[in-house]
Amino acid sequence: MKLVIQVKLLPTLEQEAALRATLRACNEAARWVSEVAFTSDAFKNFTLRKQCYAEVRVRWGLGAQAAQHVIKKVSDAYTVLRAKLNACSGGEKGSRRSRRTVHRPITFRAESAQPYDDRMLSWQTTARTVSVWTVEGRLKGVSFTAGPQHLETLARHRKGESDLVCRDGMWFLLATCEVPESVVHGEPVDFLGVDLGIVNIAATSDGEIMSGRHINRRRARDRALRNKLRKKNTASAKRRAQRRRGREARRNRDINHKIAKHLVAEAERTGRGIALEDLKGIRERVRLRKPQRATLHGWAFAQLGRFIAYKARRAGVPVVFVDPAYTSCTCAECGHVDTANRGSQARFACRSCGFVDHADRNSSRNIRARAWELWRRGARSVASAVPGQGTAGRGRDTTASGARNASLAAVAPGS
Template structure:
């Protein structure tokens, strides 16, 4: 399976200037190529080269490989746009948002990621150095830093392209690695049910609760601080807002990675599969009062589900997604369904048999039972392949997944 290892570059000031000039030149060229593709309605890689390849090399001084990657990046951006339009992510045809997305060429930010292949980029992993092509010539001995685990993965499994990324003044390389998968366990002894939520991020059918109180408190504090700074609207307030951006998302992502790693390790250790709820479209289905909307919108259940799914696929653990309907109202002991069974957010009390349990734990047991029934009927693992790597930064209309590749204890 394909995974992306992100390492941080530590260039000298001279090296950083060369990298910045290269990134700007490539993205200026990509924006121009996008205009040509839009005007001539040519969005295929080899067909677009006929109109843009020579001009890109001559005007921006790009090498042959860089020019080809610029054109391919532009085509990838239009492929992503088309996929978003087809999926309805940009509104219905004819809507204002749809017209805005299709009415002008895709534009690239100056700091958008640029792909490099092995002709443009060479690695000396043991020495933690790279040699990279720039518009100013080959820049050698650029230092990078990575963990021992990342270095081992790079040395064994790195294949294909790497993306040069600049974010918040820092330089990164996102390297593609072809990591071998464990064979999927086709005969699990049972399933580990996972109930996802806001108050408790994840609750397992083994009665393990990973609470989200700390994360929710941090989110509330961050929202309050952002509101104050936005209201103040001074230059210093704007600087603080810029410095703090993405901080909350990084913290949530770190927690989700640790929870997913813990869940998959437990399932693999006990020879079980993992049962998850199919929560597709929940934001559209659920109506909430205004004070609850910010909390619900920042709930990263989809990210946690994706992390569990890809880690399970790597470990050979089967994953089954089940219909979550009535799992919170169904008694895990007798099967009685009643809205009144859910006494509160935290507690479940069956009106039929009198069974009392934590509400999320009861829900996770129902999820486990549904997954086991599906598996016995011949259902296959639904652990998806990782999403295809896409080029970062192509305008605001791009999918958030196209921004390039990007752990609090599980008992939080």
């Protein structure tokens, strides 16, 4: 399994100047290669290499490996663009947005990330330094730092390319690591159902609720401050907005990591799998009032699902994604489906049997029941699934299409 470890570089002023000059030269060359590719309608790596390799080396003074990585970066960028256009992510075909994307070459920021291989970058993990190629010569003894767990993973499993990144005046290396996978537990005793939400970030079928009210209040304050600074539009307001940029995303990412780690550890400790909802496309399916849209679109549920999936893969915990339809209005006790069952955001009261429970806990029990039903009917997970993607294995799949075949009122033993 591939993981990306981020380490922070601590260069001196001279080293930082050399790194900055290298990124600028590589990205200027990439912009020129992109124009050549767009003009000649040749986007394949080896075709571009024949046309641009010699010019890139002479004109920008790049080394052989750096020149090849620049050309490959451009080729990969056009490959991603074509995939987005085919998936209509760049706008509907024929739309103004799509035409604007298609009718001009891809550009690269002056300090966009640049890939490095082992010929251009060597690691001294014990000394916590790297030796890196630049346009001004090879820099030796560039210090870096990271957390203890990241340093251990880097020392034991680093393999492949690393990306040099400049972000907000700070320098980072994103190193690829090949981490061995654990054997997936093929006979879980049960599933831990997890209901993802906005008011409550995650609620489990065990009754544990991880509230998001405090986080949502902080997000609302951040959003109000951003709007205030945008309206003020002074130099000091712009500097303050720049300092705060990305703070909310980093905070949400940290919270999602902690929640995912806790859920996977609990499932591993009890010998269970994890059941999640397949929420792909939820932003297009739901219709909300304008004040609620910012909250929904700032909700990183897909990120949390990915974190749970990859951490479960490392721990050997099976993961099953199920269809979320009607989980919030289905009674986990009798299976009665009625939108009136959910009287409020937090309270569930079945109109048929009178069962009363916290609404999110009831939903998580339904998710658990569907996953257990799928598992008993032959579904298998390799704990590498992400929402909206298929899962390799024998029997039925664990994608949304497979989950829709499960009964809405399926109840696992012991519910």
